[in-house]
Amino acid sequence: MFFSIIIPLYNRPQEIKELLSTLCKQTYMQFEVLVIEDGSVNDAKAIVASFENKLDVKYFYKENSGQGFSRNFGFERAKGDYFIIFDSDILVPSDYLEIVKDYLFEHQLDAFGGPDAAHDSFTPVQKAISYAMTSPFTTGGIRGNKKHIGQFHPRSFNMGLSREVYEKVGGFILTRLGEDIEYSIRIHENGFKIGLIPAAKVYHKRRTSFKQFYKQLHFFGRARINIYKHFPSELKAVHFFPAIFTLGLGFAILSNIFYKPLAYVCNFFLLLYFLLIFFHAWQVNKSIKIAFLSVIASFIQLTAYGFGFIQDFVKRVLLKKRD
Known part of the structure; x- marks a missing residue:
């Protein structure tokens, strides 16, 4: 071969x-x-x-x-x-x-x-x-x-x-x-x-940097909508997760500004989620430093992909605009 x-x-x-x-x-x-x-x-x-x-x-x-x-x-x-x-x-x-x-x-x-x-x-x-x-x-x-x-x-x-x-x-x-x-x-x-x-x-x-990683994942989020335009059946529920997370994060920020009781609930679940990532990353890499950086990387991955996904979903699916 x-x-x-x-x-x-x-x-x-x-x-x-x-x-x-x-x-x-x-x-x-x-x-x-x-x-x-x-x-x-x-x-x-x-x-x-x-x-x-x-x-x-x-x-x-x-x-x-x-x-x-x-x-x-x-x-x-x-x-x-x-x-x-x-x-x-x-x-x-x-x-x-x-x-x-x-x-x-x-x-x-x-x-x-x-x-x-x-x-x-x-x-x-x-x-x-x-x-x-x-x-x-x-x-x-x-x-x-x-x-x-x-x-x-x-x-x-x-x-x-x-x-x-x-x-x-x-x-x-x-x-x-x-x-x-x-x-x-x-x-x-x-x-x-x-x-x-x-x-x-x-x-x-x-x-090699979080800035470059953000740009790459924003591109990936847009790419998922590009795939959807060619093959609509390939857009699965899991692909919406980063967008839902990003919108939820925005909701949590607004809650902290305008309605504290709801903010406590949002903050609790965000903290729980990132603690889960932290301890799992610590177990995988055997390093507290990498575990901490993994929380940041995961946050960037979800929000960058989410913003890219939302951007092109609104532009190309809802408004039906072309690049």
Whole structure:
């Protein structure tokens, strides 16, 4: 089984260096790497070239078109039996391809995804963000979880598909705003089998600051409405939770200003919820500091996603405006 690893890249030369370094350590070496530089100003050509004696790696530079269409550019040039998509901000465990190969031989999936986790080298903020995106007490718990809700939709930071899927379904038709979920839905609709490979995890850095994390999650909230516009049935009750939390938070703030008796009730439940997150994060990461930061990260995740969701729900669903 031969894999083609496709990595879109935009102004992140240091990230691709770290990612390629982990790919050099794979225990299964039947793969090529295609790095697609998506119109970057700060390109990584020299860095990628430094790996040519260690990996079967190819570098392409193209005009900026976004991550989805950059992956299509890689699909068109890939030689593998399976295409694996990575984001540039991940680290890959040395046994990743070995795990995927063995699982695919046994289960014969047409497309797959894997979970993500925090690496020991990550900063406390990165570990807190990772917790917020994977915790059962935030919406992140449905990502890469064995007990996912409804159909499993691989996410593009860790996603694979067979050449047969690409030849029948084609590539991405969206380049951003939920393009991976839209693609997964079309793969499902064409009768292909998609599954989670639980052990095929990657270490996902995500964002290095809470400000960057807020921007990313606000974008994710908007992306969910974009998916809804293409596939209305894919908007589930769980997707409303961050918006409900955000509206509830606003209600709690108003209660503290105008009606104290109700404010006491709101404050009690908010405190209880964040204490639950704190103690669970403390148990997971064995660090009080990361537990405290995890409360902040969870708050940012819910409100940023909630604001993005509400913004585009009002604009595109209620008012029926287009971007």
